[in-house]
Each structure stands twice: as structure tokens, then as C-alpha cells.
Amino acid sequence: MxxxxxxxxxxxxxxxxxxxxxxxxxxxxxxxxxxxxxxxxxxxxxxxxxxxxxxxxxRPAYFAGILAESAVYAVLVAGLVSYLVAAVFAAAPSPQMAHDLWTQLALSIGAGLYEELVFRVILVGGLFLFFRWMFSSQTTAYVTAAIIGAAVFSLVHYAGALGDPFALDSFTFRFLFGLALNVLFLVRGFGVAAWTHALYDIYLTLGLFG
Known part of the structure; x- marks a missing residue:
């Protein structure tokens, strides 16, 4: 695409x-x-x-199940995070479409797969292995890796010449969304986290959230 x-x-x-x-x-x-x-x-x-x-x-049926499960998570996570951000800042950040529909769909799917690979599998997975070695409690390792990974996931959107201008509401939204994806990755695995992210972006592209 x-x-x-x-x-x-x-x-x-x-x-x-x-x-x-x-x-x-x-x-x-x-x-x-x-x-x-x-x-x-x-x-x-x-x-x-x-x-x-x-x-x-x-089992081919599992792939359909992953998509269905992720489609539900995408709605629930987006709704919950948007509600929390709106409650704190009195407004939720609205993403801007910068490309045509085909390009935006390609970027949505690509972001779900590539960003989840980088931030969830490599970053959060690596942090968890590191903190599991540091801490005696596996729960502490999970929580620490999830929080740090979410912060890095949010901050990287503002890095570099092509990064977005920093805003506290959008940072908070991305941090909470990243935290939710970290939980999905640690509990349900890469496939569910990747498709939740991709389908959320597709929902935005198609205007399904209003």
C-alpha cells in the first residue's frame, strides 16, 4: 500500500x-x-x-478471532482514554488527516505493525526482561516496563524535525493509549496489540469516532 x-x-x-x-x-x-x-x-x-x-x-480461525477482539479493544481503549483526557483538559486532541484515504489507511496499518514491533516487542519486552532481572517481583517488572515504555512511546511523537509540537493533552492521550497497548501486549500478546493500534488508526481515518 x-x-x-x-x-x-x-x-x-x-x-x-x-x-x-x-x-x-x-x-x-x-x-x-x-x-x-x-x-x-x-x-x-x-x-x-x-x-x-x-x-x-x-488455526486460521484464530486470526479472525484476533481481529474481532482487537476491534473491540480499539473502541474501548479509545473511548476510555478520550474520556479521561477530556475530563482532565476539558477537550480531547483531534487527529488531523494529512494524506488521502489510501495513504492514510496504509499508514494506519503500518503504524500498528511497525510501532508495536518497535515499542512493544523490542522496547517494552526488553525493559521487562531487564527489570525482571533487577526486581524480585515480576509484577513490579511488568508495571515499570509498561510505564516507561508508554512515556517513550508518547515522547517520540514530538522528536525530530517532523515531530508534532508538544502539547500536554496530546502527550497524555498518547501516554495513556501507549500504556493500554502495553497492557494488551503483556497480557494478550503482540498480535492483539498491533491490530488494536492499527484498527484504532483506521477508525480515525474513516471518521467512525465522529
Whole structure:
């Protein structure tokens, strides 16, 4: 979808987390695309080998269940977070559409997958492993990783030349939304967190929240 959106465009659209991953891969000094592709291939093959050894089957119905569950979470999380932010600041931040519908849908799905991979799997997962080593309580490790991860997730939206101007209400919204996604990731896994994020962005794009 990104390739189609960028076809013939003089100003290509990119997903922020995708750019960060490529910049990180560039530090290796090798071809970026091959580094990323090789990493995905190694991890993917490793997961497949592990699942085969554990006799974990692929059940297509589970994918539909994940989408349905995430669709509900997207509405509940957005409603709760919006209510809390509105109660504190007397107004909830309203996202602005900067692109056409097709591009916005591509960015919505991409943000859900890429940002959840970066912020939930790598950041929060890594923080949890670190704090589990530091603290005797696994609950303390979970809570600490979730809070720090949510703060970083919110702050990164204001970093760099293309970042948004900092505003306390939008920061709070993103922090609480990130915290909810962290809880979903730690309790329900990457798939549910990624699709909750993506479907929430799609709801906004389609104007389903009014």
C-alpha cells in the first residue's frame, strides 16, 4: 500500500518506525534492506522451528478471532482514554488527516505493525526482561516496563524535525493509549496489540469516532 501511495510521488510517504529501524540497521554498515530482510528471515525461521517442535498448529480461525477482539479493544481503549483526557483538559486532541484515504489507511496499518514491533516487542519486552532481572517481583517488572515504555512511546511523537509540537493533552492521550497497548501486549500478546493500534488508526481515518 505504501508503494502504491508513493507511485509517481515526488515526496514519498514513510512510516516513522520503519525509518528508525532502517537507520538502526544502517549502523551495521551493510545494505539496509538485506540486513532487515535477513533479520526477519532468521527470526521467522526460528519461530517456525520452535512451533514445529512444540507441535503448535496454525488455526486460521484464530486470526479472525484476533481481529474481532482487537476491534473491540480499539473502541474501548479509545473511548476510555478520550474520556479521561477530556475530563482532565476539558477537550480531547483531534487527529488531523494529512494524506488521502489510501495513504492514510496504509499508514494506519503500518503504524500498528511497525510501532508495536518497535515499542512493544523490542522496547517494552526488553525493559521487562531487564527489570525482571533487577526486581524480585515480576509484577513490579511488568508495571515499570509498561510505564516507561508508554512515556517513550508518547515522547517520540514530538522528536525530530517532523515531530508534532508538544502539547500536554496530546502527550497524555498518547501516554495513556501507549500504556493500554502495553497492557494488551503483556497480557494478550503482540498480535492483539498491533491490530488494536492499527484498527484504532483506521477508525480515525474513516471518521467512525465522529
Amino acid at each position: 505504501i508503494a502504491v501511495a508513493n507511485y509517481g510521488s515526488g515526496r514519498p510517504v514513510r512510516i516513522g518506525a520503519d525509518v528508525w529501524m532502517k537507520q538502526l540497521a544502517a549502523l551495521t554498515g551493510g545494505p539496509i534492506v538485506w540486513v532487515l530482510a535477513g533479520t526477519v528471515l532468521v527470526v521467522g525461521v526460528g519461530i517456525m522451528v520452535y512451533e514445529r517442535k512444540q507441535n503448535i498448529p496454525l
